[in-house]
Amino acid sequence: MSNFRLSQETRGAVTVVQVAGSLDMETYPRLEDLLTAQFQQPHATVLLKCKNLQSIGSIGLGGLIKFTNQSRAQGGNLKLVNVPERVYKIIASLGFTRVLQVDPPEDEALASIANPRNCDE
Amino acid sequence: MSESDKIVLKQSADELSVDTPGHSCYLEQIRTLVCAHTRKIGFPEDEVAKIEIAVDEVCSNIIQHAYAAGAKWCWPDRPPEIRMNLRVEQNQLIIAINHHGASFDYAACCPESIDVRLQERHANGYGIFIIWKFMDEVGYTSSDTTGNTIRLIKHLPACPPPPAAEIAARAYELYVQRGRRDGHAWDDWLQAQAELTQRSGIRLPLTEESGRALIEAHPCQ
Numbered sequence: 001m002s003n004f005r006l007s008q009e010t011r012g013a014v015t016v017v018q019v020a021g022s023l024d025m026e027t028y029p030r031l032e033d034l035l036t037a038q039f040q041q042p043h044a045t046v047l048l049k050c051k052n053l054q055s056i057g058s059i060g061l062g063g064l065i066k067f068t069n070q071s072r073a074q075g076g077n078l079k080l081v082n083v084p085e086r087v088y089k090i091i092a093s094l095g096f097t098r099v100l101q102v103d104p105p106e107d108e109a110l111a112s113i114a115n116p117r118n119c120d121e
Numbered sequence: 122m123s124e125s126d127k128i129v130l131k132q133s134a135d136e137l138s139v140d141t142p143g144h145s146c147y148l149e150q151i152r153t154l155v156c157a158h159t160r161k162i163g164f165p166e167d168e169v170a171k172i173e174i175a176v177d178e179v180c181s182n183i184i185q186h187a188y189a190a191g192a193k194w195c196w197p198d199r200p201p202e203i204r205m206n207l208r209v210e211q212n213q214l215i216i217a218i219n220h221h222g223a224s225f226d227y228a229a230c231c232p233e234s235i236d237v238r239l240q241e242r243h244a245n246g247y248g249i250f251i252i253w254k255f256m257d258e259v260g261y262t263s264s265d266t267t268g269n270t271i272r273l274i275k276h277l278p279a280c281p282p283p284p285a286a287e288i289a290a291r292a293y294e295l296y297v298q299r300g301r302r303d304g305h306a307w308d309d310w311l312q313a314q315a316e317l318t319q320r321s322g323i324r325l326p327l328t329e330e331s332g333r334a335l336i337e338a339h340p341c342q
Contacts, residue, residue, distance in 0.1 A: 002149055022152065025181045026145035055152065055170065057177045058247040066244035086170050094251060099239050 005052075006030055014045045020052035023060030031060070035067045035078075044076040051082040061096050068100055079103070130154070136208040143188045143201025143220060145181070151205065152177055155216075158207050162214060164278050171255035172214070172275055176205075178248040179218050179227070179271050187222025187269065195268050196221040213257075214275045221268040227252065228261040283317035291317060 004021030015038055023031065038044045046067075064078070071078045079101040083091070088105050091097055097104075104112065128150055129140040137158045141147040155176050159169045180203055186192065188201040204219040232250045252273070253259055260272035291313035292306070299305060 002146070022149060024145070024148050024152075024177060025185060026148055055173060055177070057174055057181060058245070058251055059181065062244040062247060065239075065242050069242050069244075086166060089167055090170055090174060094247070094254065095235065095239055099242055 002027055003054075004030070006034060008034065013043075014047055016047045016049060018049045018052075020054075022054045023056040025057070025059045028059045028063055032063055035063075039067060039070050039074070039076065042074045042076070044071065044074070046071070046076075046078050048078070048080045049082050050080050050087070051084070053084060053087050056087060056091070061091065061094070061100075064100055065096075077101070136206065138207075139205045141203050141205075143184050143203050143222070145184050147203070148177060148180055148184075151180055151203070155205075155207070159214065162209060162277065164214075164275070168275070168278060172216070172273075175252045175255040175273055176216060176218070178252050179273065180205075182225070182227075182248055183218070183220045183222060187220055187225060189223070192223035194222050195224065195263075195265060209277065212277045214277060216273040216275075217270050218273070219268050219270045224263040224269045226261045226263070227271050228259050231259070283314060287317055288313045 002021060004023070004027035005018070006020075007018045009016050017031075017034065019031065021027065035046065038046050064080070068078050070076075081103045083102055083105060085105040085107060088097075088102065088108060091100070091102060092104075092108075096102075103109075127142050128147065129138075131138040137154065139151060139154055141151060152173050156169050156173050159172050160166075164172065183203055184201070188194070199221060201222060202220065206215075206217045206219075208215055227249060230249055231253050235247055235250045238246055256273045257276050258272075258274035260274070261270070262272070263269045288310060292309040295309040295312055296302075296305070299309075
């Protein structure tokens with residue numbers, strides 16, 4: 001019923017995880033299981049590719065904070081890239097871009113370079 | 122019976138009612154319907170995304186907390202359900218989400234900020250803030266006969282109330298046009314307000330047929 005999809009591959013020292021669909025209380029446990037397994041290894045580095053992420057709620061965002069904390073504590077890293085503009089605006093407007101590593105969409109990045117004063121929003 | 126068959130959907134030109142079991146596997150369908158309906162009404166995509174998340178937070182809270190095992194439900198003999206109604210009324214989208222689990226007053230619990238939680242990197246406790254942040258008003262009622270209802274309000278796009286000064290100016294024009302005869306001030310005011318509101322571009326909800334076509338053409342993706 002859900003269109004949520006996860007897939008992972010290893011590229012050198014980095015685990016690349018593709019996240020598609022919506023991250024909600026029904027689907028988050030699957031990502032949680034995956035990240036829990038990854039961060040059992042010290043210095044684990046995970047790249048979440050979110051090109052097809054449709055939405056994310058507080059459970060998903062809180063979970064990403066938990067794993068960001070964990071990765072930093074053990075010398076690893078967790079980063080989100082290719083987040084669609086629709087989702088990025090939600091994350092940024094709530095302030096989660098201050099605590100999560102999230103690459104802005106291309107349009108946002110271009111705008112921040114063109115007008116550095118606006119780069120926080 | 123498939124999971125989709127357990128969703129009861131009633132849709133008219135300006136109203137949508139959705140009843141689902143109170144289980145997280147229905148959140149995606151709820152969000153899809155909310156997105157389609159709010160797009161149909163005319164909300165821009167940024168606002169559709171905010172309403173989608175706010176509704177998701179309310180429904181997730183209901184499933185996770187109100188219907189939690191051991192919680193004191195209003196009607197313990199009925200299986201968990203979420204009953205949602207979206208309608209447009211007086212330039213507002215009103216979303217009423219009703220359940221019969223344990224009561225919790227969302228309207229009385231409005232965190233002003235989540236900055237401290239974010240600075241301290243907490244992993245939870247953001248849901249109610251998100252609801253308040255993305256909706257214009259949040260209300261709550263609870264009774265033994267009607268269950269618990271969370272009421273979310275979002276002002277319609279492109280139709281903020283016309284400024285009073287503009288209404289007054291137009292009402293004065295109408296007064297002059299009628300030959301400065303007194304006794305019609307209220308009628309002039311209402312007519313001026315109606316004209317300016319119409320000019321500001323209120324988009325009336327579409328017909329059911331065109332609404333369904335929009336839903337098919339714009340799935341929540």
